[in-house]
Amino acid sequence: MSEQTFLVLTALAEEPLHGYAIVQAVEQLSEGRTVLRVGTLYGVLDRLVADGFAERDREEVHQGRLRRYYKLTDSGVRALQAEVARLSANVRAASAVLRGRGVQAWTRNA
């Protein structure tokens, strides 16, 4: 699972979101490291919908513009859960190696 897909799944895990809200949520979650282009977002959303991890929710018009909401499916929650478990295992393994070298595993970026 790519980082972009992971972040979109995470953003949708909280509540159904429309496209622009997903872009903002991803930027926040990644602390500004990932800024989704619109073309990229739809590549990710298409894949999530096709895989059954997300589905279209309601639509509304906001200031004359269409907003379509997307929500996570149960299958999407399980996929996110599995990815979190995989990443956590990697983090644990890497942390153990660093501790073995006497290096602090967590540093706070400026």
Next chain:
Amino acid sequence: MDEERVSNLERRYRLLLKVLPRWYRQDREEEMVGIFLADRTDDLDLEHSWPGWGETGAVLGLAVRTHLAAGAALTNVPMKVAWRGEIVRALGMIGLLLGVFYAGASITSMVYAYQHPEIVGGLTWLRVFDVAPIVAFVALLAKKRTTAKLAALAAALPAVVTVGPHIGSWLLFQLPSLVTFVALCLGFHREAPTPPVRRLAWWGGGALLVGVLGGFALGSFVVPVVAVVLRVVAFVRGDFVLGRALSVFAVLELAPLAFLLAGGEVFGIALVLAVLLVISAVAPVRPLRTS
């Protein structure tokens, strides 16, 4: 939407979105425009800005994936579009199998050159690139798409280096390799389905074996013959995708044959094969089953 208040930026973005297929735009255009313009409120920005290289690249990438959509990777894809992607992928795979066959023949010729340097003038390091199609094929089956594409490009590289003044003939002979590379880049995008590994492994192994054992002796003429035979098989089995991919492949294979015909070498055989390839290219395929 208020038509009178459409900004230049919106107009430019909608123009960019025209690279997307119509069926996709009908469903997504308003939504995409809404997101793109959501935080663009400055009048000067709206009047004078352009979508930008990053967004343009992202939309172009989306255009490739939607125009050559994989049936399973997108929802609401028209059947015709889904098949188009399948045909491009089949063409890339046929091109790779052809490359594997030639790589097999090259391995035999390299062994021969190593054993008899006095006859064939020994080996040059450029021959390493001859086996690049095998790397590309294995990488694709192992889901290493980028490696596969780079290896497919590498297969055409030595010809670029050694082309010299014979650019016309080079283009004709390298056309299948170049088209294979393009087909791999376009067809095997991230959303494309994984090729059927076990079945293709058999085909790849067969192509390599035939290349190693007989490619050197059989020469290039065996390729059009196999293409024509497979074209007939595809028609009988009603395999629309394989049939269409082989039609395109037949056109590509016509190019080097035309060169041989023009040169007057082995004119009779080349003419017969050329006629068979033309028939393969234009012969009907079984109609698409839309059920």
